[in-house]
Structure formats: C-alpha cells, structure tokens
Amino acid sequence: MAEFPLCVSCSERELARLTAEELSISIRKDSKLKKPVRAKPKTVIGGPLMANRMKMWRQHRERVKEAISKVDAEAPAFQAARITGVNNLRDEAQVFMRRTKANIQLLVEISRTMRTHGAINPFRYEVVHAVSSIPIALLGLERLERDNRDFGKRIMEVHSEVDSGLSDKRMLEGRSSAPSAPLELPPQAMAKYEAFNIPLPESDAELRRLFRPRVYFDIYLKDARPLGRIVVQLYTEAAPLVVLQLIKSCMCNQHSKFLVKRLFPNLWLETDLLLAAESPLKQPLEYDAKVIDHGASSYVLSFSKAYVKGFTDHLSFAISFKPLTVVNGSRVGFGRIVKGSKICECIQSYGTKNGKLSRGLLFTSCGLL
Structure with a gap:
C-alpha cells in the first residue's frame, strides 16, 4: 500500500475500511468451520481492495493529466528588433554619411588653403573680406589678360572655309614682317649637281x-577633338623624290593617304603614305644622309636606309621625339618640324611601349605653305 498515493476522499476511505472489516469477518468464519490444515503459504496477488485502489489511482492519474495550471509559466516573448537595433540602422547610416561628407569637405578645404597659402575663401565664410580692393582688381586683370591670350590663339588658328580671293602667299607676307636671312645651301650637298x-x-x-x-x-584625336597643326620644313637635297612625293600629296590635300601606324613615347612616330602603282619611289632612290644630323635636334622626319632600293606599296617614314645620334648612318633625314612641337609632346601620351596606339590619330588636312 505504500506504493500508492493516499490522496483519496473521506468516502473512499470509509468504503475501504468497511471492505477490510467484511473481509476479516469472512476469514474468521471460514477458520472456525474448517480445521486448520498446514499448507504452504501462497502469495495472494490482487484482491478486491487492491483492485479498488488501482481503479482510484488510475482515476487520479487521469485527473492530474487533465489539470490546467492557473499560473502563466510560458517563457517571455523574444523582441529581436529591439535587441538587434534593426529599426535604427537607417538613421545610423544617414548620420554616418553626413559625417563622412562633412569630413571630406573639411579635408578638401584644408588642402586648398595649404596649397594657395590662404588666398582662397576660408571654410566658414563665403566672401573674402579684404581691406583693399587692389588685390581683387589685380586678379581680375590677370584673368582678363589670360582670357584675351587664349581668345587670340583661337583666332590665329581659325581658317576660313570661304574663298576670299587672297592667296596664301599674300596672307603669309602680311603676317611676317620681319625680314629673313638669305638661304645658304651646303656646298657639299650641291656639289654633286654641278655636272648637270x-x-x-x-x-x-x-x-x-x-x-x-x-x-x-x-x-585630330579620333572620337575626341582636334589637336592642332604641325609645320614641316623639307630638305630637297636629302631625298629629292621623297620630298617631291610629300609635296604632291599635300598640294592635292590627300590627307587620307597618311596613316599613323605606331607610336613609341619618347622615341618616334611611324607613318605610312600610300603610293600609286606607277610611283617613282618604287625604284632605287637618290639620297644624302649627311644633310640632317639626327643628334642635333628633335622632331626629324626620316626613313630607313633599307628602303633606298625602293619602297613597296607605301612610303614609310618616322618623326623622332628627341635627338637620336645612334641612328646617324642608318636613317636618312629629309625634314624637320619647325612649328607644333607642343602637339608632338601631347600625342606621346597616346602611345604604348610596344607602339600600339591607345587612341587613334588622324590627319584631317594637309597642304603646301
């Protein structure tokens, strides 16, 4: 009986007591009627009392299972948004961006102030409060002169598309009023023509x-803008047929036949001129490699001595960007750039180490001065 709980009502206890008394009375009556016989003790399993207790215990277990607690024992809800701070991420990002933008602006203004030694607007003011207006007037005068110089350069480079009736010779004579020194030809170069x-x-x-x-x-820089004009002075006695071919092509404005093939920065620019089928340049050439010294000046037009026996389909020549003493004896110089050296310096930025052009260079016009 110790293994069952005693959580029963009073009526059930009374019923159990009565059942036990009746059982004891019936046992005494049987013992008087029968003689006591010595027998082996038997273990009695069960009985009415045990069955009633088992029934009551099962009923108690069912009531316990169906019991509902009146106390809230569930765990509290987990507020993930409040703990992680997701709702405040946008506000924090906006504050960070505003602070970063203000810091960058401050650094830019500090850099400008250090580079110009304070000659610009301070960070917290929009207008420079000067004691005298003379510095501002001088700055305005310098700006006006600079704009006038730029405007004058653009005017000098303008070429009319309308025939005004004035020849290029008269226009050049009107521009250049200073007398030039008479031309002196090298006697060594002219000595070979005396017999003719x-x-x-x-x-x-x-x-x-x-x-x-x-x-x-x-x-012209392809798909970008015009770079300007270069003027080349040719030396007829260096390579007469080559100079004659260049003059013919320029007089006919055959700019489309000039093709820029390769460009090596700080070295030279290689250009091809397409030739006609009956061109005399496909025969052995007359030349004088001592007319121009490649190591004396930059921007020299020359071709390789490998072509003295005649060119194939095009006239290949190069424009040097610096003095090249090493090519004396291996190349024939026949011209030199006398105007437009700044343009030659500019176009070097569009070449690579292997000579491939990063941006295309085109000849949009050519002519004889």
Missing part, C-alpha cells in the same frame, strides 16, 4: 620654295 648644269632660281623666295619647302598637317 641645272639652272637655279635667283630670288631667295624661289630658292626657298625649291630647296626648303614647307608643308603642314592637321592632326
């Missing part, structure tokens, strides 16, 4: 036009 008894012009202008002609090329 070639009549030479007497005037210095005609002599320059024959032995020192000038041509120009307008260079």
Whole structure:
C-alpha cells in the first residue's frame, strides 16, 4: 500500500475500511468451520481492495493529466528588433554619411588653403573680406589678360572655309614682317649637281620654295577633338623624290593617304603614305644622309636606309621625339618640324611601349605653305 498515493476522499476511505472489516469477518468464519490444515503459504496477488485502489489511482492519474495550471509559466516573448537595433540602422547610416561628407569637405578645404597659402575663401565664410580692393582688381586683370591670350590663339588658328580671293602667299607676307636671312645651301650637298648644269632660281623666295619647302598637317584625336597643326620644313637635297612625293600629296590635300601606324613615347612616330602603282619611289632612290644630323635636334622626319632600293606599296617614314645620334648612318633625314612641337609632346601620351596606339590619330588636312 505504500506504493500508492493516499490522496483519496473521506468516502473512499470509509468504503475501504468497511471492505477490510467484511473481509476479516469472512476469514474468521471460514477458520472456525474448517480445521486448520498446514499448507504452504501462497502469495495472494490482487484482491478486491487492491483492485479498488488501482481503479482510484488510475482515476487520479487521469485527473492530474487533465489539470490546467492557473499560473502563466510560458517563457517571455523574444523582441529581436529591439535587441538587434534593426529599426535604427537607417538613421545610423544617414548620420554616418553626413559625417563622412562633412569630413571630406573639411579635408578638401584644408588642402586648398595649404596649397594657395590662404588666398582662397576660408571654410566658414563665403566672401573674402579684404581691406583693399587692389588685390581683387589685380586678379581680375590677370584673368582678363589670360582670357584675351587664349581668345587670340583661337583666332590665329581659325581658317576660313570661304574663298576670299587672297592667296596664301599674300596672307603669309602680311603676317611676317620681319625680314629673313638669305638661304645658304651646303656646298657639299650641291656639289654633286654641278655636272648637270641645272639652272637655279635667283630670288631667295624661289630658292626657298625649291630647296626648303614647307608643308603642314592637321592632326585630330579620333572620337575626341582636334589637336592642332604641325609645320614641316623639307630638305630637297636629302631625298629629292621623297620630298617631291610629300609635296604632291599635300598640294592635292590627300590627307587620307597618311596613316599613323605606331607610336613609341619618347622615341618616334611611324607613318605610312600610300603610293600609286606607277610611283617613282618604287625604284632605287637618290639620297644624302649627311644633310640632317639626327643628334642635333628633335622632331626629324626620316626613313630607313633599307628602303633606298625602293619602297613597296607605301612610303614609310618616322618623326623622332628627341635627338637620336645612334641612328646617324642608318636613317636618312629629309625634314624637320619647325612649328607644333607642343602637339608632338601631347600625342606621346597616346602611345604604348610596344607602339600600339591607345587612341587613334588622324590627319584631317594637309597642304603646301
């Protein structure tokens, strides 16, 4: 009985007591009627009392299972948004961006102030409060002069598309009023023509036009902007047929036949000129490699001595960007750039180490001056 709980009511206890008394009375009666017989003790399992207790215990277990607690024993709800701070992330990001922007602006203003030594607006003020207006007037005057110089340069580079009836010769004479020194031809270069008894012009202008002609090329950066004009002075006695071919192409404005092939920064620019099928340049050439010294100056036009036996389909020549003494004896110089050196310096930024162009260079116009 110790293994069952005693959580029963009073009526059930009374019923159990009565059942036990009746059982004891019936046992005494049986013992009087029968003789006592010695027998082996038997273990009695069960009985009415045990069955009643088992029934009551099962009923108690069912009531316990169906019991509902009146106390809230559930765990509290987990507020993830409050703990992680998700709702405040946007506000914190906006504050961070505003603070970063203000810091960058402050650093930029400090850098400008240090570079100009305070000659700009301070960070917290929008207007410079000067004691005198003379510095501001001087700055305005310098700005006006700089704008006038830039405007004058643009005007000088303008070329009219309308035929005004004035020749290029008269326009050049009007621009250049300073007299030039008479042309002196090198005697070593002219000595080889004495046997032919070639009549030479007497005037210095005609002599320059024959032995020192000038041509120009307008260079354009592909898909970007025009770079400007370069003027080339040719040396006829260095390579007569090559100079003649360049003059013919420029007089006919055959700028599309000039193709920029390769460009090596701080070295040279390689250009090809397409030739006609019956061009005399495909035959052995007459040349004088001692007319121009490659180590004396930059921006020299030259071609390799490998072509003295004749060019194939194009006239290949190069424009050097610096003095190249090492090519004396291996290349023939026949021209030199006399105007537009800044343009040659600019175009070097569009070349690579292997000569490939990063941006295309085009000749948009050419002519004879």
